[in-house]
Amino acid sequence: MGADPVAAMSGGRPIGVAIVDDHPVVVDGVRAWLSTEPLLTVLATGDDPDEVLRAAPDADVVLLDLRLHGRMALGKLAELSAAGRRVVVYSEHTDPETMLAALDAGAVAFLAKHEGREHCVATVLAAASDRPYVPPALAGAMVGDPRPDRPVLSDKEREALLLWFQSMSKASVARRMRISEHTVKQYVDRARIKYTRAGRPAATKAALLARAIEDGLIRPEEIGIYRSQARYDRPTP
Amino acid sequence: MSAELDAAVRQGYAPATALTVAAPPAPSRGTAGEVTPQTAAGQVAAAVGRASDRGARIAAVAIALAWHCVIGLPAVLANRAELAAPGVVLAAWAVVAVVGVLAGFRLLRHAPLPAWPLAGLLLAVDATVFAAAGERQLFTTANWVWGTLGWFFMLALWGRRVRGLIALLTAHSLIALVAVVGYGATAPADLARFAMYVYGTSSLPIAAYVGSAVVAVLARERATTSAATHAMAAERDAAERARRDRRDRLALVGGAAGAVLAELADGRADPADPVVQRRAVLAAARLRRLIAESDDVPDALLHELRAAADLAERNGLPIDLVTIGTPPPLPVQVRRQLADPLTATLADARGWARLTVVSDPGEVVVSLVTPDRNGPDATGPPEWDDGSHEGRVDRIYERDGEIRWVQTRWRR
Numbered sequence: 150m151g152a153d154p155v156a157a158m159s160g161g162r163p164i165g166v167a168i169v170d171d172h173p174v175v176v177d178g179v180r181a182w183l184s185t186e187p188l189l190t191v192l193a194t195g196d197d198p199d200e201v202l203r204a205a206p207d208a209d210v211v212l213l214d215l216r217l218h219g220r221m222a223l224g225k226l227a228e229l230s231a232a233g234r235r236v237v238v239y240s241e242h243t244d245p246e247t248m249l250a251a252l253d254a255g256a257v258a259f260l261a262k263h264e265g266r267e268h269c270v271a272t273v274l275a276a277a278s279d280r281p282y283v284p285p286a287l288a289g290a291m292v293g294d295p296r297p298d299r300p301v302l303s304d305k306e307r308e309a310l311l312l313w314f315q316s317m318s319k320a321s322v323a324r325r326m327r328i329s330e331h332t333v334k335q336y337v338d339r340a341r342i343k344y345t346r347a348g349r350p351a352a353t354k355a356a357l358l359a360r361a362i363e364d365g366l367i368r369p370e371e372i373g374i375y376r377s378q379a380r381y382d383r384p385t386p
Numbered sequence: 387m388s389a390e391l392d393a394a395v396r397q398g399y400a401p402a403t404a405l406t407v408a409a410p411p412a413p414s415r416g417t418a419g420e421v422t423p424q425t426a427a428g429q430v431a432a433a434v435g436r437a438s439d440r441g442a443r444i445a446a447v448a449i450a451l452a453w454h455c456v457i458g459l460p461a462v463l464a465n466r467a468e469l470a471a472p473g474v475v476l477a478a479w480a481v482v483a484v485v486g487v488l489a490g491f492r493l494l495r496h497a498p499l500p501a502w503p504l505a506g507l508l509l510a511v512d513a514t515v516f517a518a519a520g521e522r523q524l525f526t527t528a529n530w531v532w533g534t535l536g537w538f539f540m541l542a543l544w545g546r547r548v549r550g551l552i553a554l555l556t557a558h559s560l561i562a563l564v565a566v567v568g569y570g571a572t573a574p575a576d577l578a579r580f581a582m583y584v585y586g587t588s589s590l591p592i593a594a595y596v597g598s599a600v601v602a603v604l605a606r607e608r609a610t611t612s613a614a615t616h617a618m619a620a621e622r623d624a625a626e627r628a629r630r631d632r633r634d635r636l637a638l639v640g641g642a643a644g645a646v647l648a649e650l651a652d653g654r655a656d657p658a659d660p661v662v663q664r665r666a667v668l669a670a671a672r673l674r675r676l677i678a679e680s681d682d683v684p685d686a687l688l689h690e691l692r693a694a695a696d697l698a699e700r701n702g703l704p705i706d707l708v709t710i711g712t713p714p715p716l717p718v719q720v721r722r723q724l725a726d727p728l729t730a731t732l733a734d735a736r737g738w739a740r741l742t743v744v745s746d747p748g749e750v751v752v753s754l755v756t757p758d759r760n761g762p763d764a765t766g767p768p769e770w771d772d773g774s775h776e777g778r779v780d781r782i783y784e785r786d787g788e789i790r791w792v793q794t795r796w797r798r
Binding site: 243245263286289290292293295311314315316317318320321324325 | 755788
């Protein structure tokens with residue numbers, strides 16, 4: 150870990166972002182947020198995913214409002230994810246079921262609209278390099294996942310998710326758990342990687358998993374034996 | 387007697403009496419430690435059933451003893467000379483009188499009766515009196531067991547299934563039949579008389595027994611229906627109140643947000659003005675909370691936390707309240723231990739607050755995070771009552787210069 154996400158991008162090219170939302174005011178707001186980060190450049194915006202992606206076929210990350218024209222775009226999300234598009238879902242619908250359904254459909258990350266600029270920029274940057282980013286609202290949904298086939302999280306992973314959801318401060322979580330901030334992030338990210346095994350397979354999930362192995366977040370031998378992973382509680386070096 | 391009636395007697399009547407005989411019924415409690423409308427309705431029904439049953443008991447004891455003294459005793463005394471063994475018949479009368487008084491006393495106090503030993507004793511008395519009355523007094527009122535004993539069977543078996551009473555009355559009839567045959571009274575007229583006696587002496591106790599049971603069942607049913615109707619009306623009122631409450635708050639919140647937006651649009655308010663920014667933040671937090679309130683099932687813990695959040699918000703504190711999962715029903719004490727430390731800190735919070743509740747059936751974690759201000763706590767760490775209770779509630783209070791963090795956690 151610790152690799153600069155931007156270094157992973159080819160040749161220092163800025164990260165292209167496409168924004169799909171049916172509210173112009175939100176598009177403008179998000180564009181303003183992203184413009185504070187020089188590495189990000191907004192390539193296209195609009196309220197129709199197909200049109201936006203025709204305008205910006207090379208977009209690295211798609212920011213998708215889950216509710217377009219009064220309809221949940223989960224089907225579209227699954228289609229884009231299966232095709233390898235890194236989709237960051239952002240929505241005002243932050244009930245845990247919706248968030249988990251978005252992850253299952255292949256979303257790289259889920260961002261609650263009220264979570265603000267910092268989380269938005271961080272999520273897009275992480276998504277561009279196929280790395281997980283778990284904003285607090287998503288952490289809450291994962292920690293409260295009631296489904297019987299939910300991924301098995303270790304106690305530490307669950308506690309890190311819970312405290313991150315509650316406090317929104319990794320520094321405070323680190324102090325509480327008496328571990329480093331880096332390790333807090335590892336626990337949270339490992340929990341997120343375990344969710345790549347939930348729901349239908351998608352190219353984006355495979356990419357997240359591959360990058361996690363490359364970064365040493367999860368060991369290759371842990372793949373495929375997810376049920377027993379709760380035992381691996383030590384952070385990777 | 388129809389099967390339906392028998393079932394009604396068995397299901398509705400017997401358990402009610404079993405309750406009163408065994409022990410005063412503990413008030414049934416909901417799992418939340420609160421009396422739910424359903425259990426309240428059950429309690430009302432049980433009370434009505436008990437009251438109705440008590441009246442029937444008094445009537446049964448009065449009938450049995452009155453019959454025994456007013457009809458049985460004078461007949462025995464008047465025909466003493468005619469009896470084969472008057473002393474035995476009188477002694478048996480006295481035994482049953484004593485048994486009747488004791489059983490009646492216990493019945494009225496709802497104390498348990500040794501039903502089957504009592505029944506055995508009564509049958510023994512039955513046989514003895516038939517033998518001691520002699521042939522000539524077989525069909526007269528001096529053979530008092532014919533007409534009286536049925537009422538005492540009823541006392542002995544009070545609150546049990548009607549088939550027990552029928553069995554006893556059958557045994558009673560068989561003893562009489564043995565006596566009738568034994569005394570050689572087998573002429574058609576005697577047998578007809580026997581049949582009439584059996585019918586006459588059995589039908590009344592059975593009718594009274596079943597009648598009292600049915601009246602008790604009906605009374606319970608009526609009380610249940612009426613209590614359930616009341617509970618439903620109360621629930622409907624509560625739901626209506628909650629809806630009105632939410633609508634009023636939506637109007638209030640919408641008005642506040644609308645005013646800020648209108649002023650911004652008119653250029654009367656400056657987006658750079660910290661006061662305007664704060665108003666916008668508050669309005670947004672309120673709207674978010676209102677949208678998040680999707681639970682239709684009223685939960686006591688969330689209700690308490692929401693009330694505390696409302697109060698803080700009215701004092702101008704933007705507060706996020708996020709709930710994940712549904713809390714299991716918790717006893718009042720646990721709920722208090724979960725919520726109180728947070729509400730105390732919330733009252734002292736400035737800037738913003740984030741209140742979260744994460745629940746699954748075995749665990750509830752409530753957390754409040756507010757910015758850590760300089761200087762000592764105005765309120766200090768919240769009071770902590772560490773009394774014994776169902777499950778365990780842990781509490782953590784922290785200030786780290788960045789945030790103040792109170793977390794309470796209940797584990798089953």
